[in-house]
Amino acid sequence: NHVLILGHGELTEPILEELEDRASVLIITPDTERAQRLTERGFDVLTADPSGEESLERARVETARAVIVATNNDAEDALAILTARQLNPDIHIVAAATHRENENKLRRAGANTVISPAALGGHFLAESAIGGRGLEGLETKLLDEEPEKVMEQTGVDPDEEFGEDAGDD
Amino acid sequence: NHVLILGHGELTEPILEELEDRASVLIITPDTERAQRLTERGFDVLTADPSGEESLERARVETARAVIVATNNDAEDALAILTARQLNPDIHIVAAATHRENENKLRRAGANTVISPAALGGHFLAESAIGGRGLEGLETKLLDEEPEKVMEQTGVDPDEEFGEDAGDD
Ligand SMILES: [Ca+2]
Numbered sequence: 031n032h033v034l035i036l037g038h039g040e041l042t043e044p045i046l047e048e049l050e051d052r053a054s055v056l057i058i059t060p061d062t063e064r065a066q067r068l069t070e071r072g073f074d075v076l077t078a079d080p081s082g083e084e085s086l087e088r089a090r091v092e093t094a095r096a097v098i099v100a101t102n103n104d105a106e107d108a109l110a111i112l113t114a115r116q117l118n119p120d121i122h123i124v125a126a127a128t129h130r131e132n133e134n135k136l137r138r139a140g141a142n143t144v145i146s147p148a149a150l151g152g153h154f155l156a157e158s159a160i161g162g163r164g165l166e167g168l169e170t171k172l173l174d175e176e177p178e179k180v181m182e183q184t185g186v187d188p189d190e191e192f193g194e195d196a197g198d199d
Numbered sequence: 200n201h202v203l204i205l206g207h208g209e210l211t212e213p214i215l216e217e218l219e220d221r222a223s224v225l226i227i228t229p230d231t232e233r234a235q236r237l238t239e240r241g242f243d244v245l246t247a248d249p250s251g252e253e254s255l256e257r258a259r260v261e262t263a264r265a266v267i268v269a270t271n272n273d274a275e276d277a278l279a280i281l282t283a284r285q286l287n288p289d290i291h292i293v294a295a296a297t298h299r300e301n302e303n304k305l306r307r308a309g310a311n312t313v314i315s316p317a318a319l320g321g322h323f324l325a326e327s328a329i330g331g332r333g334l335e336g337l338e339t340k341l342l343d344e345e346p347e348k349v350m351e352q353t354g355v356d357p358d359e360e361f362g363e364d365a366g367d368d
């Protein structure tokens with residue numbers, strides 16, 4: 031009943047802070063130095079490829095409570111999501127899109143919830159600048175992105191979705 | 200009564216989307232190519248140094264409604280905040296810290312509100328993973344970061360604040 035964290039990135043520390051004392055976590059990262067530092071701080075770490083089938087089996091993805099995917103590389107995230115989804119069709123997978131245009135792709139790969147830190151940041155900055163509190167609007171936005179609704183949307187025209195501007199990737 | 204956006208970064212597009220039809224904006228960026236693309240899309244752009252006094256005077260910072268500072272470089276952000284605060288002691292300045300350890304420094308530079316997209320992202324990922332809705336906890340967190348309270352905190356021990364681990368900067 032652990033939360034699996036696949037990979038290491040800028041969101042890892044905030045995630046670990048949020049989960050502290052609320053869930054047992056297991057982090058998979060190929061970076062031996064980071065792994066050692068996390069181990070020294072008392073975290074459970076598996077030094078391995080976070081998108082490898084063998085890694086996820088060793089990390090008991092089939093009995094995990096949820097999977098969090100948040101490296102700084104959306105391609106790596108996509109592969110890790112595909113692996114986790116393949117090994118456990120029912121697990122709740124959440125992911126962060128470093129680039130907004132990848133949000134739908136990470137959902138397609140199998141993530142139930144995908145957030146964009148840049149979109150969240152932009153929302154709060156804009157609301158703060160023009161005097162809104164920001165939470166009401168955000169709630170609508172997050173509800174808009176519930177997996178069910180997105181599934182409906184993405185079923186309509188896959189080409190359009192994948193054909194969007196890839197920006198500065 | 201315009202919103203001044205100083206610099207260009209990953210949050211610029213989300214910010215422009217949020218402000219669309221809600222405020223008139225003026226973007227200052229030194230990047231001529233980006234400036235041209237934004238102009239073609241109908242935005243008011245000043246191609247200039249976003250932390251220069253002359254730029255901010257030309258952009259009428261003294262009559263602006265608010266200033267948003269969100270490049271991908273916290274050092275540039277700090278300089279832009281210092282310039283804006285110097286030219287308009289009363290204006291509302293909001294900023295994004297690319298690295299969380301710079302949040303307090305951007306407040307010190309003169310920003311009224313500083314958000315961390317990574318902290319926001321980590322919050323929502325963790326809440327989604329363990330089944331919370333996330334908005335209640337986030338509200339508490341954002342209220343904790345109101346400028347007044349932070350001022351109180353930072354007044355206590357400046358050395359400790361600036362002595363924190365600078366991470367992978
Ligand atoms: Ca990512």
Ligand SMILES: [Ca+2]
Binds near residue numbers: 268270271276296
């Ligand atoms: Ca920044």
